[in-house]
Amino acid sequence: MDDQNKNLILATALSFLVILVWFVVFPPPEPDVPLDAPAPTTAQSEDAGTVPAAPAAPGTAQPSSEAASETADAPRIQIETDRVAGSISLLGGRIDDLQLKDYRVSQDPGADIVRMLSPVGSADAYYAVYGWAPGSGLDADAVPGPNTEWTLSAGDTLGVGSPVTLSWNNGAGLLFEREISVDDNYMFSITQSVTNNGSAAVRAAPYGMLTRHGEPSDLKNFFILHEGAVAMADGELAETNWDEMPDADVDPAWGRPAIVTEGVTEGWVGFTDHYWQSILIPTGVQSFDQALTYAPRSDVYRAVTRLPAQDVAAGATVAVQTQLFAGAKEWEAIREYQSAGVEGFIDSIDWGWFFFLTKPIFWLLHELNLLIGNMGWAIIGLTLIIKAVLVPLAYKSYVSMAKMKELQPRMEELKEKAGDDKQKLQQGMMELYKKEKVNPAAGCLPILLQIPIFFSLYKVIFVTIELRHAPFFGPFQDLSAPDPTSIINLFGLLPNAAPDPTSIMALIFIGILPILLGISMWLQQKLNPAPTDPTQQMIFAWMPWVFMFMLGSFASGLVVYWIANNVITFTQQYLIMRSQGYKPDLLGNITGGFKKKAAEETKK
The missing domain is CATH 2.70.98.90 (Beta-galactosidase; Chain A, domain 5)
Known part of the structure; x- marks a missing residue:
């Protein structure tokens, strides 16, 4: 088995492992259970008890059948x-x-x-x-x-x-x-x-x-x-x-x-x-x-x-x-x-460990909803504000990414010269970074800051009643629930329901919002410098589609936030990279990737 096939199997296994762990940690929400379900048939003691004012034995129990009869009468x-x-x-x-x-x-x-x-x-x-x-x-x-x-x-x-x-x-x-x-x-x-x-x-x-x-x-x-x-x-x-x-x-x-x-x-x-x-x-x-x-x-x-x-x-x-x-x-x-x-x-209200983030995030979301009158657009507005606050940090990050993208051909040359000598490759790359004054870790900080914000918003969307049954538009009438569209109902054009969020079918037949999320992540990825390691390249190439399926059963409001975040990030990064003299060729990157893959297959 050649190295490429091994890397493909490894990337696939890691992707499914990520999905499995994610669904263990973040299981899909259970469907609503009516609060007035039929009463159980088995009797249960009420044990009414008396509250003691000083140390004393509680009162005697009262059977529920007797208590129920007396309460009803x-x-x-x-x-x-x-x-x-x-x-x-x-x-x-x-x-x-x-x-x-x-x-x-x-x-x-x-x-x-x-x-x-x-x-x-x-x-x-x-x-x-x-x-x-x-x-x-x-x-x-x-x-x-x-x-x-x-x-x-x-x-x-x-x-x-x-x-x-x-x-x-x-x-x-x-x-x-x-x-x-x-x-x-x-x-x-x-x-x-x-x-x-x-x-x-x-x-x-x-x-x-x-x-x-x-x-x-x-x-x-x-x-x-x-x-x-x-x-x-x-x-x-x-x-x-x-x-x-x-x-x-x-x-x-x-x-x-x-x-x-x-x-x-x-x-x-x-x-x-x-x-x-x-x-x-x-x-x-x-x-x-x-x-x-x-x-x-x-x-x-x-x-x-x-x-x-x-x-x-x-x-x-x-x-x-x-x-x-x-x-x-x-x-x-x-x-x-x-x-x-x-x-x-x-x-x-359960604000969680990140209460210092969840409280102001909810306040801002609440005020935007009052102003706009639609919780979905309020989430998008919240995303714009968060991204605006992080602009100075994002600017440095995207400038660094632009320089990294420019260095990509020279990094490929170093990789060819080093061959299988990974130590030589690492030394050459460090010298190149030092010479060009590039910090490869600069792009990680905005991502790290996004993690607590993402989980705080997830907490807000899941916990607060203001998001319960909050409509957006069209088929998206509950931002606290998963995307109700799928290929089964022609993405909301037909009246029949999407698969149960708790079923395996929901993992396969995802809605239009998760699909848009995957596409937005994939486009954003095209602006970032690719890792030099082939295995890492393959894993990163899989990640947009892995996340697309992982978030298929998450609250629609959270997916709306992530799509908006990706679109805004893509726009910011594209404009900043152009301002630094690097002109991203998205179409060329996409078609070039297909041509490269076809050439490799022909070479085999």
Whole structure:
């Protein structure tokens, strides 16, 4: 076998190895799973539990079949605003039914509205409950808990400017009330109060609790995205994956695996999904405890805020207020809540390790989208701005490449003279670089700077809800999803769908955007000096087409960015090289390559 065939086999093997590694590290996105899928048939214990105010055993479990029946039969209060709809169950006063009107589970006609919270007995049961943990002079039956039957005492339907009030009398002199209000986005305010009509002082600790039954069914499990619990405690952000909570140490005060932070003065805790989150935010208290717990027997996860115990004198009333964010992780809304006093709330969005890049990149992309009105063109505008910022560095790089291109014939001469003596070839090339004052590594720096920018933009496109279902033009109606075109639907001219992004067919029948990406990379490569090593030449020749297939199942927005980046880079490089006296002959390079290959075949 001659050296050329060996190099071809090696280049092919390396190319497929790159593809394999890439798809292991960056697997294609899974298709959307409806959030209101049918409930599982197997019963699961709710294990409602009671939040202890001091070290004590949690409450007893309640079977899910019984809880589901009671929840379904309990009276409900409707929630209705321009952005959310749902209801509150008077059993426990649970906020357990919430839908986000502005979002659909998919772009299919008639697709269901995204469901944020679900009651016990439904798939992915997920809800917020509030109550009081008993202190001195009280037992568990004297305070309201997750299964207390409340009465609607004020209001009718919960809406913006229309709060509702629930009440419960324990029959022993204590009247508990809970006022619930909601703003025009996703923030609920819950004021819990207790009036002591008895003759002796009592003590109780208010709490808020988010409960999720099992891991979410639409869990992505993608390393670039955090899903699970998220908490802020006095400026320290903590992200806990779902599988980390069961592995936590058993806390004696909670009687189960728990991650507890005591004495928090400012903070919040809750659960975060890809695009949605629910967060408990205590307000107006000097300090509170927050905890993440897991009940192994019932597979129930909880995020809890436990406020300081309140002393309620005879004839007195004590009230505390907390907030609940339950909705989409919209940057503008979350930023407004942070400005209103929720410390570090913008960090509930998963900005990643490169937050110092992802935050400004998203801000710029967001502002460009507001200005242009189209996220696809905003991505192209963002690319132009990034390239403009890097112009001084790019100029030096492309000047160096122009000189390297001019030296190509002399490097070929050195290669012929050196023959198989690689050391002699390297020495000759170093002398040539030194004589002509050329730095062969100068072209690498812009590429190195592009890597963190590329991954930061990938993070922004994948994580932020503003890119979800964001249209560009024609068939490209979701920049967070892979290219929907392929030869199967004549690149969007026919109505039938492209192959499933998770299938091997999607790797073969790629869309028009990846094809444009491959062509733009190939054209850009024609301006760069070719490596002297034949194997490296062959690998570089394969790379545009390898990347074309690798990025076939990536988010369309990312491919749009890379195409725009390649086109702008090609234009910059071409103009700069011409300004240095080198006139790239692209047509000659292309046809010359074909002629050279034909000559080699004839020679054989």
